[in-house]
Structure formats: structure tokens, C-alpha cells
Amino acid sequence: MHGHHTHHDHAHGHDHGTRAFAAVTLVNLAYTAIEAGYGFATGSLALLTDALHNLGDVLGLALAWAAAVLARRPASERHTYGWRRATLLSPLANALLLVGFSGALGWEAVRRIDAPPEIPALPVVVVAALGIVVNLGAAWLVRGGDAHDLNRRGAFLHLMADAAVSAAAVAAGLGMWWLGWAWLDPAVALLIGAVVAWSAFGLLRESLAATMDAVPRGIDPVQVRAFLAAQPGVDAVHHVHIWSLGAGEIALTAHVVRHCDTGHDAFIAQTVGELGQRFRITHPTLQVEHGDGCRDATAH
Structure with a gap:
């Protein structure tokens, strides 16, 4: 998703x-x-x-x-x-x-x-x-x-x-x-x-x-990861990547593990909006996963 x-x-x-x-x-x-x-x-x-x-x-x-x-x-x-x-x-x-x-x-x-x-x-x-x-x-x-x-x-x-x-x-x-x-x-x-x-x-x-796709100046990736991990229903976060698409445009991709089976659309809408307001991330993409098989991918 x-x-x-x-x-x-x-x-x-x-x-x-x-x-x-x-x-x-x-x-x-x-x-x-x-x-x-x-x-x-x-x-x-x-x-x-x-x-x-x-x-x-x-x-x-x-x-x-x-x-x-x-x-x-x-x-x-x-x-x-x-x-x-x-x-x-x-x-x-x-x-x-x-x-x-x-x-x-x-x-x-x-x-x-x-x-x-x-x-x-x-x-x-x-x-x-x-x-x-x-x-x-x-x-x-x-x-x-x-x-x-x-x-x-x-x-x-x-x-x-x-x-x-x-x-x-x-x-x-x-x-x-x-x-x-x-x-x-x-x-x-x-x-x-x-x-x-x-x-x-x-x-x-x-x-x-x-x-070289470094995290743009002024954005702390640790804070972004902590923000995602603190969202309702999130059990784990992995594969977080942040880079600049061009002048003033910042992209993010991340996998979030949520064991609940419902409310994913509302979660994505809320989280994406706050990423833009807090971190100036204009092109976020979130992939929602659930299941224990996703937990061991947190090293990326």
C-alpha cells in the first residue's frame, strides 16, 4: 500500500x-x-x-x-x-x-x-x-x-x-x-x-x-525515522530514504510495519501531510506492511 x-x-x-x-x-x-x-x-x-x-x-x-x-x-x-x-x-x-x-x-x-x-x-x-x-x-x-x-x-x-x-x-x-x-x-x-x-x-x-542522493541539508533523518516510528499503530520502520528531486523538492520512501488491518488510508493521508509540514518533504511514499516477516528488515 x-x-x-x-x-x-x-x-x-x-x-x-x-x-x-x-x-x-x-x-x-x-x-x-x-x-x-x-x-x-x-x-x-x-x-x-x-x-x-x-x-x-x-x-x-x-x-x-x-x-x-x-x-x-x-x-x-x-x-x-x-x-x-x-x-x-x-x-x-x-x-x-x-x-x-x-x-x-x-x-x-x-x-x-x-x-x-x-x-x-x-x-x-x-x-x-x-x-x-x-x-x-x-x-x-x-x-x-x-x-x-x-x-x-x-x-x-x-x-x-x-x-x-x-x-x-x-x-x-x-x-x-x-x-x-x-x-x-x-x-x-x-x-x-x-x-x-x-x-x-x-x-x-x-x-x-x-x-549523490544525500539527505538534503536541514533535514535530520534520525528525526524523520523517529517521527514515523511514533505514529499510531506503527510497530517498526525500515528502508527509509530521503533525497532531493530538484530545487526545493524532497522525496522520501519508507516501509512502516502496522499489525492492524484497517485505517491504512487515513494513516497515510495524515502522516504524509505532517511530513510536508514538519520536514518540507513534498514527495513522500509510504509502504505499509504487516506480519512478523517484515520485522527483520530494520537494518536498511
């Missing part, structure tokens, strides 16, 4: 997320083109390097956008859960991009410390200041749901890291302009690279866990 929680219609949220990713990706692509144009016009390697970094971020945002679109595809005979898990693969790729770019920036910064190139400071300040506005505005667009949505969280971290990079570039440009300290450019790049790498490793660890 199985029971499923009737989940809410997430179409409005998916539409909003898709539009946000589209807007953010296009705005950042436009800013990257402007930054690269000024870099070529002024011969500023700093602007060209940051434009390359932003291009990588645009690719990451495009992955998040594509994942949001894929997540809207309906379930089929072959893909019975739909394409929700695309929102778990996107932050993994996003984190790898962040780690790669922060490493490249750190290597370039170390190489430049001894012989920093001459950089026109004023274009760096102006274009980097524009980057702060663009990235903070884009981060505001994708801010919703970042606590439980890895896809949005990846994009949000990307944008906040970019805003920090732009702020550091402004500070470095001002220092080079007023004090003539050319070494500020590689020094600040090294510092920001370390900050970006630290954030990226956290996202990488969590996205890897999600793709």
Missing part, C-alpha cells in the same frame, strides 16, 4: 526563476562585452582578465538558466520525475567553474606580483564600479529561495563574488590612481581569488552531496 503527498503547483515559481535567470544572463553578457571593449580600447589587461572571468560566470549563469528551463519539462514514461535534477547538476558545474577561475586568477596574480604591469587606473575604476551595480542588481533578481535552492544559490554566489571582485578592482584602481601602487592589482586579485575559492568549495561539497 503506497501513499503520495499531492504536491503544489510550482509553475509560477519556475516561470519566475526562468525569467530571472534569462535577465541576469543577458545583462551580465552585455556587461562582459562592454568591459572587454574597454579593455581592448585602453590596453588594460586587468579589464580583459576580469572580462574573461565574467564570461565564465555568464556560462555558469547560462547553465543555471538552462537547468531552470529543463526543470519545467513534464514527466514522461522514461523520465517519470521529469527533469528536476537538472537543477542539481547545474550548481555542480557552476562550482567547478568558480574553482577553476579562482585558481587561474590566483596564478596570474602571483605571476604579476614581482613585475606588475602599468594599468590605466581611471577606466578600471569606472568600469569596475559599473560591475558592482550590475552584479548586485542581478543578485537581487535571483535572491528568492537561495536557502534551499542550490541552483539559485549557485547563481547568487556567482553574482556576489563578482560584485566583490568589482569592489576590489575599484579599490585597487583608486590606489593605483592616487598612490601609484601598481602592485595593488595582483594583490587584490589574489585576495578575491581566495574568497571566491572558499565560497566555491562549499557549494561544490553541497552540490556533490545532492547529486
